[in-house]
Amino acid sequence: MAGQTRHTRPPRGFMRAVLxxxxLHSHLRAFEALARAWTRKGHEAIFLTEPGVVLEGDMRQAILPGPVLRPQSRTLLAEILAGARRTDRxxxxxxxxxxxxxxxLILGDQMEPASGLLARALGLPLASxxxxxxxxxxxxxxLPFLGWPxxxxxxxxxxxAGGERIAGLLLTPQNRVIRHWARHWGLGDLGRLQDCLSSDLTLSQIAPGFDYPRPANGGHIVQLGPFRQGQVTQDFPPDIRPDPARPFVYASLGTLQSHRAGLLARIARACRQAGVQVLVSHAGSLTxxxxxxxxxxxxxxxxxxxAVLARAALCITHAGLNTALECLAxxxxxxxxxxxxxxxxxxxRIVQSGTGLRLHPWQRGSNRIADAVATLLADENFRARARHFAAEAASWGGAAGAVDAIEARFSPRRSAQAS
Structure with a gap:
């Protein structure tokens, strides 16, 4: 759809959301699942994107003017600078x-502070x-990038507090953009990503019970599990035939980190030392x-x-949230x-929930990985805790639950405005 096209307002009682x-691949797929659930309830969903962003399925899209941005580097500084430019744009x-x-209303990713700035500037409700x-x-x-308890x-x-100060220094380019537009629109003293989040409603893909407790400020957070749950029926690869007499381990470093061939090789050697069979997936990142x-x-x-996890006794993972949630399910x-x-x-959170172990970067030699694999397979408590989450997975709200939460929080406000 053209960004300049004016749409007639949906029937009374329904809502038009801009997403x-x-x-980022996993974020877009989650938002697409949310948009599908939203439109199934009769609402309207429109993605606001930069040029060149390709969505799956029949998604409505309003595209910002200007050129397609070049692919960004995998380095942290390059990602921060690219994020600041995206927010400014x-x-x-x-x-x-x-x-x-x-x-x-606006449905805005927590990692994009522009969604909160725009909602405040235009007087629109925001769900993070x-x-x-x-x-x-x-x-x-x-902060999530810190592995502290x-x-x-x-x-x-x-x-x-010390970690937040360091984060503030690292995110200076983005924080500078946030402060500029907050001053420009008279929004007050906003200067970091957390200042741009919704205080009304946060819809979280984290599984209920997996996050740390949030008794002080978490009343507006709804834990729903993955938005895409139950949407794909998969068959196990017929050319992979694990020996049922030995544990079968699956190893993956996700879509963006699987170029680390050395670490994948150490994982494979460690599994051999531990006497288990291992399947390694590298997401097309290796020659x-x-x-x-x-x-x-x-x-x-x-x-x-x-399908692979349905047969696996253990997953060795980079601890991306999507993979962790699939393991829990x-x-x-x-x-x-x-x-x-x-x-x-x-x-x-894997460690605190009792569903696994963590190795720090300085602990990732083959011997240490092999010892951890052996411990996880020998101690049934880890599998019992993981199975506890699996037993509850059918009750996770997913994208449909997210829509219910949005309607419950914002529909009354819209009705009052319309009356």
Whole structure:
């Protein structure tokens, strides 16, 4: 759809939502699941994106003016700079599009502060979407990129405050953009990503009971589990035939980190030391030569992950939230090797929930990985805790539950405005 096209307002009782999400694969897929559930209830969903963002299915899209951005580097600094430019572009170009679209609310990814700035500037309700670990501040909970435990003691609060100061320095480019547009629109003293979150409603993909407790500020957070749950029927690869007499282990570092051939090779050697069979998936990030040097029983570019987890005794993972949630839904314990972004925070929650172990970067030699694999397979408590989550997975709200929460929170407000 053209960004300048004016749409007639939906029938009374229904809502038009604009969805704002960074162009990250897992975030886009979660938002698409949310949009499908939203439109099934008779509402309207319109994605506000940069040029070049391709959505799956029949998704309505309003595209910002200007050129397609170049692919960004995998380095942290490059990601921060690209995020700051994206926020600035949205704040500069989106207001005219939003006024034309006349939405009833914004559904904004927590990792894109422009969604909160735009909602405040235009007087629109905002629901924050936590595709990753929720960013909502809570005493005792460190920022998601820190793998620290939940700690409300004076020492824990001091440590978390230090982590936030360091994060503020790292995110200076983004914080500068936030402050500029907050001043420009007269929104008050907003200067960091957390200041741009919704205080009304956060919809979190985290599984109920997996996050740290949030008694002080978490009343507006709804834990729903993955938005995409139950949407795909998968068959186990017929050319992979695990020996039922030996444990079968699945190893994956996710879509963005599977280029780490050395770590994947150490994982495979460790599994051999532990006497287990291992399937390694590298998400198409390795050449045939690199993949051929990984001493695993099977090495594949891609596999149907849910079908593989249904047979696995253990998953060795980078602790991406999507993979962790799929493991919980399948009742599979995890060995977490966090690498970047919110993965340390996910790994810490794996440990505190009793569903697995974590190894820090300095602990990732083959011997240490092999010992951890052996411990996880020998101690039934890890599998029992994972199976506890699996037993509850059918009750997770997912995308449909997210829509129910949005309607419950914002529909009365819209009715009052219409009357």
């Amino acid at each position: 704002i999400c960074p162009p 949205l704040c500069r170009d989106a207001p005219a599009l939003l006024r034309d679209l006349s939405p009833d 979407i936590a595709c990753a670990v929720p960013m909502d501040p809570e005493p005792g909970i460190p 939940h700690d409300t003691s004076a020492q824990g609060l001091k440590r978390n 045939d030569g690199q993949a051929g040097r990984i001493p695993a029983d099977w090495v594949r570019s891609f596999v149907p992950q849910q 399948a009742g599979v314990p995890m060995l977490a090797l966090p690498l970047t972004h919110d993965q340390p925070g996910v790994a810490a």
